[in-house]
Amino acid sequence: MRRFGERAALAGVDLHVGEGEFVLVTGPNGAGKTTLLRVLATVLRPSEGAVSVGGHELPRAADKARPRIGYVAHGPLTYPGLTARENLELYAALYGVSGDLVAPALDRVGLDDRGRDPVSEFSRGMSQRLALARACLHGPSLLLLDEPTAGLDADGRDLLREVLAEPGRTVIVSTHEPAWFEGLATSEVPIRAGRVAA
Amino acid sequence: MIRETYVHYVAAVYALAWIVTLAYVVILNSKLGRLERELDEIAGLLEAKADG
Amino acid sequence: MNRRAFVALVRKDLVLELRGSEVVLAMVTFVVASFVLFRFGLGGGRTAGGTRAATGLLWVAIVFTAMLALARTFAREREHAIWDGLLAAPIDRALIWLARSCSTFVFLVAVQVVALPAFWLFFLQDGPAPAYGVLVAAALLADVGIAALGSLVAGLASAGRAREVLLPVLYLPFAIPLVLGAVSATTGTIPPQTSGLHTLERLGYLALYDTVFVLFGWGLFEFVVED
Amino acid sequence: MRDRTTAARLDRATCAALVTAVLMPVALGLIFFYVPNDADQGFSQRIFYFHVPIAMTTYALFAWGALNAARYLWTGDLSLDLRSYVPMHLGVIFGTLTLVTGSFWAKVSWGTWWYWGSTELNTFLIIFLFYCAYFMLRFSVDPGEKRARYSAVYALLGVGLIPISVLAVHLGQDVIHPITFTDHGAQMDGSMLFTFLMALAAMLSLAVAMYLVELRGKRLDEQVTRLRRLAEGTR
Numbered sequence: 001m002r003r004f005g006e007r008a009a010l011a012g013v014d015l016h017v018g019e020g021e022f023v024l025v026t027g028p029n030g031a032g033k034t035t036l037l038r039v040l041a042t043v044l045r046p047s048e049g050a051v052s053v054g055g056h057e058l059p060r061a062a063d064k065a066r067p068r069i070g071y072v073a074h075g076p077l078t079y080p081g082l083t084a085r086e087n088l089e090l091y092a093a094l095y096g097v098s099g100d101l102v103a104p105a106l107d108r109v110g111l112d113d114r115g116r117d118p119v120s121e122f123s124r125g126m127s128q129r130l131a132l133a134r135a136c137l138h139g140p141s142l143l144l145l146d147e148p149t150a151g152l153d154a155d156g157r158d159l160l161r162e163v164l165a166e167p168g169r170t171v172i173v174s175t176h177e178p179a180w181f182e183g184l185a186t187s188e189v190p191i192r193a194g195r196v197a198a
Numbered sequence: 199m200i201r202e203t204y205v206h207y208v209a210a211v212y213a214l215a216w217i218v219t220l221a222y223v224v225i226l227n228s229k230l231g232r233l234e235r236e237l238d239e240i241a242g243l244l245e246a247k248a249d250g
Numbered sequence: 251m252n253r254r255a256f257v258a259l260v261r262k263d264l265v266l267e268l269r270g271s272e273v274v275l276a277m278v279t280f281v282v283a284s285f286v287l288f289r290f291g292l293g294g295g296r297t298a299g300g301t302r303a304a305t306g307l308l309w310v311a312i313v314f315t316a317m318l319a320l321a322r323t324f325a326r327e328r329e330h331a332i333w334d335g336l337l338a339a340p341i342d343r344a345l346i347w348l349a350r351s352c353s354t355f356v357f358l359v360a361v362q363v364v365a366l367p368a369f370w371l372f373f374l375q376d377g378p379a380p381a382y383g384v385l386v387a388a389a390l391l392a393d394v395g396i397a398a399l400g401s402l403v404a405g406l407a408s409a410g411r412a413r414e415v416l417l418p419v420l421y422l423p424f425a426i427p428l429v430l431g432a433v434s435a436t437t438g439t440i441p442p443q444t445s446g447l448h449t450l451e452r453l454g455y456l457a458l459y460d461t462v463f464v465l466f467g468w469g470l471f472e473f474v475v476e477d
Numbered sequence: 478m479r480d481r482t483t484a485a486r487l488d489r490a491t492c493a494a495l496v497t498a499v500l501m502p503v504a505l506g507l508i509f510f511y512v513p514n515d516a517d518q519g520f521s522q523r524i525f526y527f528h529v530p531i532a533m534t535t536y537a538l539f540a541w542g543a544l545n546a547a548r549y550l551w552t553g554d555l556s557l558d559l560r561s562y563v564p565m566h567l568g569v570i571f572g573t574l575t576l577v578t579g580s581f582w583a584k585v586s587w588g589t590w591w592y593w594g595s596t597e598l599n600t601f602l603i604i605f606l607f608y609c610a611y612f613m614l615r616f617s618v619d620p621g622e623k624r625a626r627y628s629a630v631y632a633l634l635g636v637g638l639i640p641i642s643v644l645a646v647h648l649g650q651d652v653i654h655p656i657t658f659t660d661h662g663a664q665m666d667g668s669m670l671f672t673f674l675m676a677l678a679a680m681l682s683l684a685v686a687m688y689l690v691e692l693r694g695k696r697l698d699e700q701v702t703r704l705r706r707l708a709e710g711t712r
Contacts, residue, residue: 043337045476047622066340077335079326081266093258094339134335207585211524211578212505215531218574222687229694236701243708306652402634406627410617420614420631423607424638427645434649444651455648462637470630473550 010035010046011194017170022184025174027191033174034074036191037144040172041071053142067095070140072148076127077134080120084111084130087119088137095138105133109159124151132163145173149180255341256349263353266326273322277315277361284311285365285372302437304373305380309432312362312389313425316396319357321417323350323404337475347401347471351464355397362389381439384449388432391456399424399463405474424463431455490689497686500679507672515669521585526672528578530680532601535575536639538568538684539608543636546629558625561632563691565611567684572605593653596646603642607635 010032017023025033038044039051042062051058056065071077078087088102106112109129119127128151135143148160157180164171164184173181178188190197267273288307292300327333336346366389370379400421407417435452438444508526515522542564549557579601583592592598614631618624646653 038334041334041338043334043476063340063342066338069338071334071338073331073334075331075334077332078330079262079266079332080330081269081326082262086262086265090258090262091335091339093254094336094341096252096254096340205520207581208521208523211527211581214577215527215574218570219683219687222570226690226694230697233694233697233701236705240701240704240708247708399634402630406614406631409623409627410614412617416613416617419610423603423610424634426603426606427638427642430645430649430652434652437652452648455644458644459641462641463634466634466637470550470633473626473630476626 024188032194070135072145076131085115259349281315281365320400343472351397358393394460402467493686497682504676504679512672530677532575535571546632
């Protein structure tokens, strides 16, 4: 349950995602998908109810859960003034992983030649790829993606599919085009007005 | 400095204390009035719902 | 205390400021302009209370200039919606406050490196002058207090609607006792100066001010950062 | 189902009002008929018996609000937000009263409408500005859990500000009011002290009565809005 002022954005969502599952969260805009992801990403504190990620109960044991979570939000969550490399180095320091992971991460998303350019010059698709690199930088075991396909060009989508296909990771994706995830998703959870629709 | 002329200041202070308290009671009273009107309104809504 | 994350956060603020100075240049122009204003306003500064009044005005200028920096404190994170990135990271939320306070402190000092000599040029050249050592010490102590408290208040103000108006209103009540202590410390050293103890007491007070609000900032920031 | 706690509070509110109704006339009687004139200031010194209790009640209210704010941050129980806001709200009312009676007191004692030499008045000015800022913050954030949290944080900052301001005003006295003027403390003999304490007790019980009544008013507000939402069928 997560309440904003008087409105309950999320009311009574009980959801269990096993290790290695690939869950699609679908539903109209404003259904509470983003709120759900932000609560899982330990960014939002649930007003009521219990949430636990990787066995760590939020928000008390959030700091134990955070290193294992990768979160791709609507925005890239990067500083436009910094270069792609500097952004990833900052997040490497925040997540306590070594700096040499940055180069392979950029390479992985096809941005190795643009490492030195400030993110302000990046197109939406490139920022989205950088966000993907940022979220996977510290090797999370849970990946949360909020409409990752938005703004991605053709080879960007292929790249996304490759990354999502990597085994040994639990993935929760909020999306408007569940069909695209054919063959990847193990289950789908439709959400209407803050509730898990039957 | 002749002190006695300040009597009316003393009176002013005590009067002021009472005025503020009185004002407070009046404001609260108007709030209660507003609440009563709202409750009647809601009761009307519920009755309409019950009949409808 | 996660030193590496702390250093990275502070470096990020300094690099961004170096690249496209949003805060420091604006503050330097603001403070020098206010000196000019005070100079003309004070009528040549030769009046009886000249240097004493001028020192008082210095502190007013410092406090108001600092507000420019505080207004921009979390602007980048908010405008580019980067908060979620910092909140999702496995770091203590108070670290964000500490890093931001330190970078704000650096900006304040950078501005005062220009502002204090300009103040000397405008007001202190020939009249009796306060002891420069005390002036600098008081400035540094004040900067710590402003940065520590200001970062917390900036976090609070960024939540409201009219945040440009809200920040000064939330911040100024705290600036009053700071200015009081700083002015009393520095004007005390203008000949005929008071005893050294008088100055030491006030500088000690400024240090106490800093300690209190650093503790408050460290303790309360985590409640401020989540929306 | 009659909610037991509101019933209990009803009694507490009524009995607090009753206590005030008893104490206030007694205090007034003492102030005007029992206590002798002050040697130095004569009759007009009697303002003291209302001005200082009001100021003390203001501080007590702010402390009460800050305490509940801390408890809210600790427990997250949203009802504490209301119990932190109401004392602050009353504190500002009593604060305004203190400032006005203070200026009367300054006029009587020192002949000016605002006497900068008095450390109490100056400290009170800073604290008063702080609590006006508290309301600015409260009105600029939408109601809900976030407003409660931010108001609580700022209320707690006030706890830090009060001692700092007292110290700053004392240290800054040479700057605020160059000619140092010894503040005559409240040397009160037996009868004066008794009257003062009675006046303080009356003022505090008035504040408690107002607090309980206003709290009930605010609770009614919330219940009415909830009822309205149910009646209009919006979840």
